[in-house]
Structures are given as C-alpha cells and as structure tokens.
Amino acid sequence: MVAKQDGPTGPSAGVVEELLNRTARIATDWLASLDRRPVGESASVDELRARLGGPLPTGPVDPLVVVEELARAAEPGLVAIPSGRYFGFVIGGGLPAAVAADWLTSVWDQCPGFYACGPAASVAEEVAGGWVRELLGLPRTASFAFVTGCQMAHLTCLAAARHQVLRGLGWDVEQRGLAGAPPVRVLLGARRHVSVDRALRFLGIGRDSVRVVPADTDGRIEVPALRRELAVEDVPAIVCAQAGEVNTGAVDDLAGVADAAREAGAWLHVDGAFGLWAAASPAFRHLVAGAERADSWAFDAHKWLNVPYDSGLAFCAHPDAHRAAMTATAGYLVQGGPGHPRDAMDWTPAFSRRARGFAVYAALRSLGRQGVAELVERTCGHARTFAAGLAAVPGCQVLNEVVLNQVLFRFGDDRTTDQVLRRVVDSGEAWMSGTTVGAGRAIRMSVSNWQTSDRDIARALAAVQAAAVGVGRG
Template sequence: MQRNLRGTSRSATDVPADLFARTAELAAQWLRSLDRRPVAASADLDELRYRLGGPLPVGPADPLMVVEDLARAAEPGLVAIPSGRYFGFVIGGGLPAAVAADWLTSVWDQCPGFYACGPAASVVEEVTGGWLAALLGLPVDASFAFVTGCQTAHLTCLATARHHVLRAVDWNVEELGLSGAPSIRVVVGARRHVSVDRALRFLGIGRVSLRVLPVDGSGRMEVSRLRDELATAGPPTIVCAQAGEVNTGAFDDLDDIADAVAGTGAWLHVDGAYGLWTAASPALRHLVRGVERADSWAFDAHKWLNVPYDSGLAFCAHPDSHRAAMTATAEYLVQGGPGQPRDAMDWTPAFSRRARGFAVYAALRSLGREGVAELLERSCAHARRFAAGLATVPGCEVLNEVVINQVLFRFDDDRSTDAVLRRVIDSGEAWLSGTTLDGRRAIRLSVTNWQTSDSDITRALDAFRTAAAELLGRGPSSTENDRKGPFLT
C-alpha cells in the first residue's frame, strides 16, 4: 500500500481504469496524424514555456488529467520524428513491435543491472546480444553491453581498449589510475564523429594524444598514412575506424585497416553508429568487409533498427578486458548464482538503467534476418531515388556518392542553400538538417525510418522543387537569411 500526499492509502488497483486505455488512444492519435501533420514543430520556445511552465503544483492531481494536459500542451512542440518524411540526423522511427515492447518495459519497470533484480530482462539481453552478433557477423564469443547510445558505447569500448593496451605494458589503470601512466596514442581520421573525441575526453585521453590522419573527399581514412603512423614505434595505441561517415555515408576500408593494425599490438575500434547495420544485408555487407577483425564495435539500435530512443550497443572481442574495465561489486549486491546468470553491470558503465533489451528483442523478432535486410536496402533505394530527383532541380548539386542512406547536397551558394532548406521545413513537408562541408553550407538527408515510402520521397522532392523555384533567381531575402533554426549548425 502507498500513501498519497493527503494521507489516504492507495494501491495499484486504484489507478483509474481508463488511464492506460486513454494513454494508448492518445498515442494512436499521434501516430495516425503523422502523414497529414507538418513534420516540424509548430510552437516556438516562448509558447512552449507558457504551455508547459508555471509554478510547481502544491497538491496532487488526477493522473488522467495530468496525461491529457501534458499531451495537449506538448503537441505543438513535437517534431514528427516517427514520420516517413523526417530525414534529419540519422534518426529512425519506432517499429510497432518495438514501441509496444517499450511500453511494456515501462510498465514492468525492471532494473537489468544484475540478474537478481530482473531475471527476464537479463536473459532477453543475453539472447538478443547473441542474435546481434550473428546478424552482424561479429565474433560469437564477443561480450556486449546495452547502453544509452553510441556515445556511451564508445565510452564502454574505449575504456576497455584503455585497460587492454595499458595492461599490455604492465599498467593496471583500474588500480593505479592515469597519473604516471604510459601515454596512449589514438589514431583517428579527420572526419571522425565528435562522440569519439568526447568519449576519449571522459576517459582522461586529451586531444594532444590524437594522431589525426587525412581523409579522402568522402571522409575515408587514408590507410597508407595509418601504416606510416603504426610503423613508427610509439606508446600503447588505439585506432578508431568508421563505418558510415555522418555526412556522406562513406566507409573506411576496414579490411585494409585491420591489415595495417595486425601484429602491432594496437586496439582497433569501429564507430558503426548506423553503418554497421549494413552487415545484415547481403547486398550491402561488402561495405564492412573485415569488420569482424576489429577489437570493439559501437553502434545504435535507435537508428536503423528503428527502436525507440534510447538504445545503443557496445561489443568487445576481449571479454576479460571488457569486464575488468566495467565491473563493480558491493556486499549488498546479489551477483552471480546457479547457472551463471549474466549480470549486465559487469559490462556497462551503469548500475541502474532501463531494460533496453526488450525493445531490441521485439524489433528483431518482428523483422527477422530478411526483414532487417529489406529495411536497409529499401532505405538506400529511397536515398538513391532522392539524389536522382535532386539532380533535376535547377541550382542543386549532389555532393556525395550515395553509398547507403545519406544524400548530401547544396544549392548555388550558402544563402540559397540555407533559404531553400528553411522554406522546405517551414512548408511542413519534410525535415532535414543542415551542415557545413569544407567551409560551405550543405543539406543532409538521411533515410532511416521504416515508414518512409515512395510517396514520402515524392513529397519531399516536390517541396525542394517548389522552394528552389520560388527562391532561386531572385535570392533569399535578408529577413529569411537572418532567421536561425535548430537545423543550422
């Protein structure tokens, strides 16, 4: 029994009978609205602060009223990310089975930090980790962790790498810390994702330790320079490669990089945030040839697998090092037991966390191997069609080879590029993000949502054709150019 603020006792059976039914109805209404609603939010910052703000209430309120008021107040500030016409930031939607499983995850409220606290959550992660290794061609004995996203996956993998390369020179970083430790050399490409640097910073490895190698025009690491770097005797070394550059979608030559690293004692980490999923497609897996030869892999499920936020994975080929870098124990914890259950806190930076395995399990069960491959290949086909359509829009230049699901393009100049993008977003027909490439403005489209259809691509292309026709030739007005939105970097 539980007491509310007014002193009356309540139990779970006192929850209003229609609360969850009404919540499901609100959720269904939102999903049904996606095809006809603007993709961008309609409310500005001041309006949202007004709608959602105010002083903290003094007393309790009816839960059903709270949920309905929240849905009503938040609605104009919601971006239609689950829509098939959301093409920003390599963000997927939510597969129906994954969303439903995520609802159950909240209701079940399990803590999968260790087996005793959530047996089913622990086992579903164990099973799902094995499925993912098989699907992506990773070593069957690789250890893994369910984490918040690729940022924390990098942190997990690179902490393991730090442990491993320092142990090789007889330094126990968990015992001795970094003060007085041998320096670590980290070799990266010039177009790596910023989350790699951020994870290294969290681990006490600063920018001075980076050896930044040049890349080609698409962002692929120049492997000949990597060989030169590794041929020079140096401190314990971590090499970070990339499967899917964030703007162009380009892939480092992972097999060639693995050849360069072989025999040097360096640890090879792969940032596969979304690109690693191509290993699940017979038509695309050549892009990650050699990926299984790495020592660790970081990637997201909330991107191309289309499970709800947040959901990332870290895999390591050296379980002993992984566990040594992550594990913790205390007298009050109930760890291990008959049958050797898997205690997830041995593999992640977190004690308490969400049971993310349920949604990933449901996504994989609902798609199967063939469904995952079809989702990937369909997304890439949509991206190629979009790029082909853009090539017919006056003043538009496609900047990248469309390797997978990323299309990078610009218009005549920076002002035109930003103005056309803004006009498309304001139309409500699509949402894309802007970027800067080689000092010039560009627009980045990512087809990552399971719902994206031919009709969605047609609507987005028509929006760009209309915006270009309206704006090019007379140029964007100064008022338009001065407006700043969240899509500008």
C-alpha cells in the first residue's frame, strides 16, 4: 500500500500578498522612471547573461528574492518601450486600463479556448471582438479570432482563403491536403510585409505560386499592374493588399484593389497591422476606404490600440471558411451547448492560449469610440510635426508623404544616416530604428504610443539635430 503524500507546501496567503504588492511597486517605479531614463538599454548582452545566468538552483528560492533579483538583474537590459520617446518599429505602449487588465489576466489564469475553461474570458472576447468590428466598419457577420499578433492573424485568414478557393474547385484541402491540389495563385505587392510570405509558407504555398505586383515609391500596390497580372491566367487567386506600409505608412488604393479582386473572383486579404486602425478616425477613415469590401483582415492590438504584447486579431467575412480551416474536436473536449455561440478554439490556430480579450476589452472601454479616434489623430499629428521639424535639420531628407504615423528620413549617404541613428539612440533621448529602402539606408520613426507628448517630439527632434551636427563635425 502506498502511503498518502501531502501536497507541496506553498507560500502562505500573507507571503503571496507581500510578493504581489512588492511586484506592483517595482512595476510602478519602472513606469514612473520612463520620462527621465534613457530609452535604450544600458547593458550589453554579455553583461545580461552574466547577471541573469548561473547554474540552476538545487533547491527552492524564496519567490520574493527571485522577483527582486530578477528585476535588479534585468533592469539595465530593458528598453523603455512604454515611453513616449520610443519610436521604434510600430510598437505602442500599454494603456493603464489594458495593463491592469493584463495583470488580472495573469492572476485569473483563464484559458479561453472554450467556455468550459472560463466563460468570462470567452464572453470578454465576444464583446471586444464585436466592438472592434463595429469600430473599424467591418461586416457585422464577420467572424474573428484573438491571436498572438499579425503573423498568426495572416496564417488564420489565409488558411480560410485557401479553404475557400480550393473548395470552389471541388478540392477539400482539410481532407485531402495539398498534394495534387489545383494550383492557387497569390498576388502580393512588392512592398508587402514579410510576415505575409511567411504565413503562406506555413500553409504550404511556396514562392513559385506567388506573383509580385509592382508598388509605387511609397509602397502602394499599382492597381493597373494588379489587373494585368490577374488576367494572365485563369487560375483562382488570393490578393493581399496593405493598409499601412511598414516604412512609409502608405495605404494601398483598397477600393481599386477590391474592384480588381471582385472582377477576377479573387479572395482579398488586407494586412492592416497598424494602418487599419485609421478606420476608427473620421479624419483618416478615407485612407482605408474599400477595406470593408475585403474577405479577411489581419491587424494588431499591441500597436495602435496600445495593449500589452502580445495581441493580434484576425477577421473573416466568410465564417464558414474560417471555421472549417481552424476547427478541431476530440471526445474529451466540452464544446458547444446552450448559450455558447462560439467556442474560440474553432477560430484560432491554438488550443491553449492567453485570455487576450480582457486587455482589449479594457482598452476599448477606457477609450471609447472618441478616445480611439483621438489616439489615432494625435499620434498622426505628432508624426507630421516631427517631419516638419526635420526641415530645420541640416542635410536631412524626408523620404515619404506622411499620411499616418510613420516618418522615413535619411542624411546624405548610408554611412552618415547610420551614424546619426546611432548617436540618437546612444543619447538615450529617443529610440528609432534603421531600415533599407530601395538602395539606401534610412531611419524609421513611428509614433504609436498613447503617452507621446509635444515635449517628447521636441526632445526627439533636438536629439536628431544634435546627432546630425555631431556627425558633421566628426
């Protein structure tokens, strides 16, 4: 007979309370330091390995000690991404309500795959998904999925597209796979985001099936060229358009693309990673006119909506195709039933995942329709102010028409451009990223953070001015 074993002895309720209170203090101290701290990290990767590394402990370590030492060791390697002076890539900060809801998400530890694992998490997703659909003017019947980010949103949407296109040819890809399947063409703009290509690769659609359509200097797909390409072969097609080119912010002529796709009987997918949020603003909605006519949309919440990483959204105008591409079932699962209109695992590539709906719900409720519009308009205004200010910086050339929140600029040659960028980042006053556009190096500046102020823009401009002068003297 095996003796009964007691369970592990965990920390008492009082210890847990002390740990979480201390963690909250560390977090609030970090946020309070953002305005005065350098935006970039202050420790090298090797230094961080030394601080965080070492042998795995033989026995347990007090959780309070673990958190204190983790925070102390990691702090020099943290980039102040939540700061209003962080302009790298297209990364937002965290709205206070969204951050707080994300903390609760960790504490509640719900799995929103289906209602039985936490109906509150499932219902929060239902409500938040409906709010987003309404806010962005997407079809009321569109299905949706909460995913990690735009990469998985592309995979979700393009899986639905693959299902629908092949089904039209009498091929059940979920049953028969791709071996021997009819050919499918995918038409992409020359300046699309690489995550679209990657999603296609995951879905078994290789480069030989992809046709690249020319784009203009700001990255917009050329609609006449798209029409010509669609007419080349009588083969079912998937067209991928873009709302917000990653360097310039340029938006494809979505109405023109939608017309071309509709006439050819093609599925239209929109990569709206950040730019689709322009639909929430009366001032910028015209830029994405026609987006509502697409068949699927992929975009992020951790960019312009400013919820904590990670948070992406996939919407599909054809729920049957969406569900068919994603659904799974097993005898042990508790799915469906009265009051359960959508088990979330039927719409996402994941079984187990974080309950991202809570943070999105909190962000939308805290901002409201007007607040989201104001966030989009204010950050776009900051981008225009920054671009205008660059005119006073010697040797600086703005490379794009600033239509949204992206500014692209360079200095003379590649070496000078990279030197200016390095000096700006090293100054700690702002953080921007470099890129290669065409044949030359450039600096990308993205204004995506709810905290960015006029003062932050002024500090960033001063940092660029000082860097340019310093490189000129050097």
